Amino acid sequence: MLEWGMNWCIANHAHHYLILHAAVLERNGKSIIFPAPPGSGKSTLCAALAGKGWRLFSDELALVSLASGELHPSTRPINLKNNSIEIIKNFIPESVRSKLHVDTHKGTVSLFKPSRQSVRSSLEVGHASYIVFPKYKTGEDSNLSTMTKSAALPMMITNSFNYDVLGKDGFNAICKLVNNVCCYEFSYSDLDDAIRIFDSLTNQ
Numbered sequence: 001m002l003e004w005g006m007n008w009c010i011a012n013h014a015h016h017y018l019i020l021h022a023a024v025l026e027r028n029g030k031s032i033i034f035p036a037p038p039g040s041g042k043s044t045l046c047a048a049l050a051g052k053g054w055r056l057f058s059d060e061l062a063l064v065s066l067a068s069g070e071l072h073p074s075t076r077p078i079n080l081k082n083n084s085i086e087i088i089k090n091f092i093p094e095s096v097r098s099k100l101h102v103d104t105h106k107g108t109v110s111l112f113k114p115s116r117q118s119v120r121s122s123l124e125v126g127h128a129s130y131i132v133f134p135k136y137k138t139g140e141d142s143n144l145s146t147m148t149k150s151a152a153l154p155m156m157i158t159n160s161f162n163y164d165v166l167g168k169d170g171f172n173a174i175c176k177l178v179n180n181v182c183c184y185e186f187s188y189s190d191l192d193d194a195i196r197i198f199d200s201l202t203n204q
Helices: 002-013 042-051 083-091 116-120 149-158 168-179 191-202
Strands: 017-027 030-035 055-058 061-065 078-081 101-104 107-112 128-136 143-146 182-188
Touching: 002 061, 017 042, 017 168, 017 191, 030 042, 030 191, 042 055, 042 078, 042 083, 042 107, 042 128, 042 191, 055 061, 055 116, 078 083, 083 107, 128 149, 128 168, 149 168, 149 182, 182 191
Parallel strands: 030 128, 128 182
Antiparallel strands: 017 030, 017 055, 017 061, 078 107, 101 107, 143 182
């Protein structure tokens, strides 16, 4: 309820941002926005990257300044659900997690603690370099494929919380964001492979 309430306050009142349902992480000064609907494996991928040294902005809300286009962090624990809890527990045994909360409307939930460095950097803005639409697909090889900007734009609109409230400003903000980054689709089942791919991407 606390997390839901915090998300509700931001989504309904912080209209000086374009607000996207997306994780945001940064490495080597390059930020990746991961927009995705529930059940896509976004938070699992987010926790894996954050647990392997990436700076966490948020696993839930990408906050894009309407004035500057900068990304503003909203750093807090990552909400892991159901199978993701055990996956991250095995992938990052040293991670700190809350106790299990069972029978919520999202199933079983546990909160993954972000790194101290991510929290200390929570007032430092970032700049988007990539937009990646992730999808977990059991048993499939990892695949990062480029997207056209015309295909990415409507998907970004679908994953925005306040696009309809912002009107023309929202349209202009999403268009500017999409035009200034490289866009990809990403399917995965192996987290080690995913880490390798995104480490390589941000080394370019």
